[in-house]
Amino acid sequence: MNTFLSPVLNYSLLSPILVVLGGAVIGVLIEAFASRKVRPIAQLSVTFGTLLLALIQVWRIRGQSSLSAAMGSVVIDGPTLLMQGSILVISLLAVGLIADQEHFTALAAATPGSAEEHASIQSGEQLTEIYPLTLFAVAGMLLFPAANDLITLFVALEMLSLPLYLMAGLSRRRRVLSQEAALKYFLLGAFSSAFFLFGAAYLYGYSGSVSLDGIRESVIGGSGNDVILLIGIAFLSIGLLFKVGAVPFHAWSPDVYQGAPTPVTAFMAAATKVAAFGAMLRIFYTAFANAYWEWRPMLTGIAIITMFFGSVVAIAQRDIKRMLAYSSIAHAGFLLTGVIALNKAGLEASLFYLFAYGVATVGAFGIVTLVRDSSGEVTDLKRWTGLGKRSPFVASLFAAFLLAFAGIPLTSGFIGKFSIFSAAYESGNHAIVLVGVLSSAIAAYFYIRVIVLMFFSDPVEDGTTVIIPSVLTWVTVLGSFAITIFLGVFPTPFLNFISSLAVFLR
Amino acid sequence: MNAANYLYVSALLFTIGAIGVVVRRNAIVVFMCVELMLNASNLAFVTFARINGNLDGQVVAFFTMVVAACEVVVGLAIIVTIYRSRRSASVDDASLLKR
Numbered sequence: 001m002n003t004f005l006s007p008v009l010n011y012s013l014l015s016p017i018l019v020v021l022g023g024a025v026i027g028v029l030i031e032a033f034a035s036r037k038v039r040p041i042a043q044l045s046v047t048f049g050t051l052l053l054a055l056i057q058v059w060r061i062r063g064q065s066s067l068s069a070a071m072g073s074v075v076i077d078g079p080t081l082l083m084q085g086s087i088l089v090i091s092l093l094a095v096g097l098i099a100d101q102e103h104f105t106a107l108a109a110a111t112p113g114s115a116e117e118h119a120s121i122q123s124g125e126q127l128t129e130i131y132p133l134t135l136f137a138v139a140g141m142l143l144f145p146a147a148n149d150l151i152t153l154f155v156a157l158e159m160l161s162l163p164l165y166l167m168a169g170l171s172r173r174r175r176v177l178s179q180e181a182a183l184k185y186f187l188l189g190a191f192s193s194a195f196f197l198f199g200a201a202y203l204y205g206y207s208g209s210v211s212l213d214g215i216r217e218s219v220i221g222g223s224g225n226d227v228i229l230l231i232g233i234a235f236l237s238i239g240l241l242f243k244v245g246a247v248p249f250h251a252w253s254p255d256v257y258q259g260a261p262t263p264v265t266a267f268m269a270a271a272t273k274v275a276a277f278g279a280m281l282r283i284f285y286t287a288f289a290n291a292y293w294e295w296r297p298m299l300t301g302i303a304i305i306t307m308f309f310g311s312v313v314a315i316a317q318r319d320i321k322r323m324l325a326y327s328s329i330a331h332a333g334f335l336l337t338g339v340i341a342l343n344k345a346g347l348e349a350s351l352f353y354l355f356a357y358g359v360a361t362v363g364a365f366g367i368v369t370l371v372r373d374s375s376g377e378v379t380d381l382k383r384w385t386g387l388g389k390r391s392p393f394v395a396s397l398f399a400a401f402l403l404a405f406a407g408i409p410l411t412s413g414f415i416g417k418f419s420i421f422s423a424a425y426e427s428g429n430h431a432i433v434l435v436g437v438l439s440s441a442i443a444a445y446f447y448i449r450v451i452v453l454m455f456f457s458d459p460v461e462d463g464t465t466v467i468i469p470s471v472l473t474w475v476t477v478l479g480s481f482a483i484t485i486f487l488g489v490f491p492t493p494f495l496n497f498i499s500s501l502a503v504f505l506r
Numbered sequence: 507m508n509a510a511n512y513l514y515v516s517a518l519l520f521t522i523g524a525i526g527v528v529v530r531r532n533a534i535v536v537f538m539c540v541e542l543m544l545n546a547s548n549l550a551f552v553t554f555a556r557i558n559g560n561l562d563g564q565v566v567a568f569f570t571m572v573v574a575a576c577e578v579v580v581g582l583a584i585i586v587t588i589y590r591s592r593r594s595a596s597v598d599d600a601s602l603l604k605r
Binding site: 108109111112150151154155158162165166169175176179180182183186187190191193194195197198200201202204205208209210 | 513520524533537540543544546548551553554557558559560563565566569570581583587588592597
């Protein structure tokens with residue numbers, strides 16, 4: 001008879017995840033028990049405090065690494081901590097946008113246009129469930145890149161997705177559209193996690209172990225059935241590629257980006273991408289590294305289609321949020337080249353790119369929340385015409401983010417693109433670099449078209465105005481701008497910092 | 507009995523589920539098909555646990571059941587809300603975003 005061994009947990013290494021989960025639970029309790037007046041401010045301070053505390057914890061444990069933080073299920077190493085830090089910085093910025101309760105429905109359960117909804121708006125009641133949902137999603141995102149076995153990966157994937165499905169449906173204006181986005185995101189998200197799980201089952205069947213190390217050893221040993229391995233890799237990849245929005249698994253992203261409340265879109269676009277690519281990098285760089293001949297051709301093809309398709313289709317978009325969605329698809333393609341590179345330079349470049357792209361995304365969507373008319377946000381590109389003449393400062397900030405997406409020098413985007421393509425070149429994959437550079441050129445066209453539209457056309461008088469943003473929105477937008485420019489002008493300290501930490505522990 | 511037969515059943519269930527998601531129009535039925543796919547994966551996990559001779563796969567099956575239960579809660583909440591706003595749970599009607 002075996003005696004029961006209690007699990008040994010290293011609480012200090014797990015503290016960022018645990019702090020965020022604790023904050024989320026406190027948020028639920030505040031939602032249930034605090035009075036209506038104190039609720040918004042209490043939720044906001046708990047959320048900010050939690051994320052800040054978690055970020056400080058990540059900084060404090062930055063040099064450490066351990067495989068046994070949670071009995072081998074969670075690995076804390078340089079890339080994990082860098083990704084957790086990026087996710088926390090991005091979430092802090094995004095919470096600045098979420099804090100503007102103007103975007104969220106007062107009572108999500110009320111049917112749009114019903115008497116119940118009117119009553120809730122009249123009474124000024126505002127539910128603030130968005131904050132704990134955000135924290136639960138952040139906790140899942142922190143766990144996802146740290147997961148070292150298939151169970152933890154699956155649970156973390158669902159932990160970050162389930163709150164996001166709900167958050168997508170909470171918009172105050174155009175509520176039916178928002179609910180539709182939530183439905184689409186949910187059905188396709190659940191569909192893709194089923195693929196992920198099926199792939200996980202076959203990987204377990206191949207190696208007899210659920211841990212990534214066990215899978216890696218079986219792959220090196222090479223004694224198992226290669227067909228089972230191939231099915232496992234293919235299905236697991238579908239699940240991950242869906243989350244990052246790579247073609248042909250991108251169908252959800254323009255719809256969800258457009259329908260979800262803009263602060264949620266900002267959070268989802270930036271932070272989910274970091275978490276999903278974090279997990280993807282770990283899986284492909286450790287578990288599947290020695291089977292690269294199995295997955296590299298497939299992933300190369302997907303990266304090429306993704307970059308090209310995202311850039312070309314973005315040109316045809318007339319809605320600013322949809323355009324940014326297709327741009328994020330193209331960026332997923334650029335990031336995939338970092339996964340395919342499969343060398344240390346590729347890992348470092350991906351980590352830098354993820355952070356730079358995430359911050360610029362939050363900033364860009366932050367600007368989108370500011371351009372409004374009497375019925376809410378204006379996302380039609382035509383009505384952005386001449387914005388630069390009406391409010392030059394906001395338009396210049398938006399232009400800076402677009403230039404960062406396009407990869408113009410002196411912005412973080414240039415350093416990101418340059419390092420990721422040079423890593424791909426170093427790995428000998430010249431075709432993908434060629435397609436990447438070409439797609440960047442196509443993508444630059446539609447970014448610059450928006451800038452031309454804003455600055456070199458006369459404004460149309462149709463009630464489109466730039467509202468005076470709240471303090472927190474300002475902090476978010478200016479903070480993102482500062483980081484974007486700083487990483488573009490002085491990238492060296494940050495690149496060195498990444499380089500000193502970016503080694504997967506296995 | 508040959509354990510591989512269970513893998514065939516699981517692959518069959520997974521395929522039925524995947525086809526159902528693509529073909530069926532009612533959000534509830536689509537969701538049930540997703541659940542079928544999750545259970546097919548569970549069957550694969552348990553079969554592989556038997557073939558490999560360790561218990562890890564059976565543990566995963568329990569985790570999957572819990573996660574699937576959470577997914578039902580969130581999913582039905584979303585489907586019921588959208589049904590109440592437009593009196594239909596058909597995924598074809600949810601097409602405002604296509605334009």
